[in-house]
Amino acid sequence: MKIFEYMEKYDYEQLVFCQDKTSGLKAIIAIHDTTLGPALGGTRMWTYDTEEDAIIDALRLARGMTYKNAAAGLNLGGGKTVIIGDPRKDKNEEMFRAFGRYIQGLNGRYITAEDVGTTVADMDLIHMETDYVTGISPAFGSSGNPSPVTAYGVYRGMKAAAKEAFGTDDLKGLTIAIQGVGNVAYNLCRHLHEEGAKLIVTDINQDAVQRAVEEFGAKAVAPNEIYGQECDIFSPCALGAVINDETIPQLKAKVIAGAANNQLKEERHGDALHEMGIVYAPDYVINAGGVINVADELQGYNRERAMKKVESIYDNVAKVFEISKRDHIPTYKAADRMAEERIEKARNSYRSTFLTNGKSILSR
Template sequence: MELQDLAIDGYERVLRVSDADAGLTGVIAIHSTRFGPAVGGLRMRPYQTEQAALDDVLRLARGMTYKNAAADLPLGGGKAVIIGDPARDKTPARLTAFGQAIEALEGRYWTAEDMGMTPADLEIVARSTGYVAGLASGEYASGDPSPVTARGVFEAARTTLAHATGSDDLVGKRIALQGLGNVGRALAGMFAEAGATLLVTDMDQARVDEAVAALGATAIAPDAIIAAGADLFAPCAIGGILDAASIPTLKVRAICGSANNQLATPEDGSRLMARGILYAPDYVVNAGGIINAATEVLRIRDRAPFTETRLAAITEFLDRAFTRARAEGVGPEVIADRLVEEKLAAPPADAIAAK
C-alpha cells in the first residue's frame, strides 16, 4: 500500500492511494474538517486518466463541505474515488486495500456509498476500517438513505413553491419528475399523496409503468420531460441537464429535485433567473442522504429527533437563500454558496466564548 500526499490549494489533505498487489489506484480528498470529520461517498468509475479522477474527487469533496454545512451538520466534506469499471474491476482485494487507506486517516474521513458502489461493497470496505457509514447492519447502521433524501426534497419543493407561487399547497400542482430510481420513486409517492398531478419519466419503462398504475401519473417521453408544462420540475436523475439549450424550453415556475450538479455551468443559474424560474440549489435540497448517514458517524441511537431537526434545517436554509437572493437580485445558488462560505469563515464558537 502506498499513500502519496498531493499538495492541492484549498484542501486539507489529498491522498493518491495505490496498491500494486490489489490492482488499486484511487484518491481520497479531504476538503474541510472545520465542523467535524470529513464525510462523503466512495465512487468507482472507469476514469480515462488519473487527472480526470482527481478533478472529480476534488469537486465532489468541496461539494460535500457545502452540503454538510447547509444542513447544519457537525461534519466536514470529503470524497473518495477508485479508478476502474465497477462491473469488471471491483474485487474484495481492491475494496479491502482501500479500506486500509481510509483507516490510516484515523477518522478524519468517513466513507459511504456512491456511484458504482453497493451496501455489500461497503461491508467489504468495513472489514479493514471502522470509518464507514451507510451499512445495512450494526448497532448504529443507518441503512438505505433514499427515504430520508426524498423527504428532504419534498419539504424543499414545498418551500420552493411557496416562494415561486405564494403557496406551498401541492393540491392540483403539476409536477414534472425526471427519474424514478429509489429517491425519485419515493418522492413521486409523496407528491401524489399530497394531491399533486404527476408527469413522470425514466429510461426504464417498467418504472414509468409502475408509477402510472400506482400513482395515476402521466407518462412523458424522456426527451420531452424538460419542456413539459408544470408548476415545478423535479430532476432526480443525471446532472448537467440545465444548460443553454434546455433552459429556453422550460415551462415551469420552479425547479427542485434530488439530482446532483443540475446546472451544467455557473452561467446557467443566471439563465434561469432571467427566465423568472426559481431554482433550489441541489446540494441543499438533496442533503437528506448525508443526514441519514450522519446518525451513523455520530453514533446516534435515537435517530428520529436528529433527522427531523436537520431536515428542518434544509428548508430554513433554503428559505433564507431565496429571501436574500430576491433582495440582492442574484440567483439562489449564489446566495447559498455565500451563506456557507460565511459560516466557514466565522470563528469557532469556542473561540468566541473565550473572548
C-alpha cells in the same frame, strides 16, 4: 497538473494516494475542509482515462461535499475518494480492506460512504478495518436504503420553493413534472400524490414510468417532451446538466426543485433562471437528505432524530431564498454563500477561542 497550485486555489487541506499492489488498489482521498468537523464523503469507483482525471474528480467532489454538508447544517467537512478501476470486474475483498486500513490511518479526519460504483457490501468490507465508514449493512447499525429519506428531503425542499413562488407550501392541485422515476423519485412521487399533486413523469425505463402511472395516476410523456410541459414545478431527478441552453427556452414551470445532482450545465444557466424569475432550489441543498441520514449513523443511528433533521431542509431552502433576496444574487450563488458563511463563523469562533485561551495562559 500543478497539484499544489490547484489545492491552494480552492484551499484544500490534504490529498492522499493509496496503493496496494496485491489487491490492485489505486485510490485517491481528497479532504477539502474540516473546519466544521471530520470530512464526510463517499467512495466512487470509476474507469478514469488518466490518473489526472481521477485526481481532479476527487478534488472537485470533495469541495462539493464541504458545501453540501455545511448547507445541510451538519458538523462535518467535505471529502471524497475515487478508486481507479472497473467496478464490474476489478473489485475484491482485499482491495476494500486495504482501503479501510488507509482510512483508519487518517484517525477520523475522513469518513467514507457508498457512492457511484460502490455498494453496501463494499462498505461492509471497509468496516472490517475501520469504524470511519457509513452506509454499511443494517445489521451493523446502518440506516439502510437512503432513497426514501432523500426523497422526503426533496419533498420538504419543494414545499419551501412552492411557498416562495406561490405564497403557500400546499402542493395540492399543483402540476409537477418529474424527470426520472428511479428509487428517489418514486418515493418523491408517493409524497406528492398523497398531498394531491398532479404528476407528469418520464424515464428511459418504461417499467418505472408504468409503475408511476398505475400507482399515482401520473401522466407519462416521452423523455424529450418533459421540459415543455405545462406545469407549476419541474423536478429533475435523473441526469445532471439538464438546465442548459436547449432546455431553458422550453420551460413553463415557475419552480425547479429536484433530486438530481449538478442540474445547471453552467453557472450562467443559474443566472438565466434568476433573470426569468424562476424559483430554483439549488440541488445540493434540497437533495441533502441522504447525507444527513448517514451522518446520523455516527451518533448511533436513530431514525426519528435523522428524519427530524431532514425536515430542516425546508428551512435551509427558505434561507437560500432569503440570502438571494438580501444580496440580490441568484439562488445557486446564495446556496454557496450560506455554506461559506457557516464555515466562516466556525473559523472565527475557533480564532476567538484560541486568542482568549492564549491571553489567559499569558496572564497566569
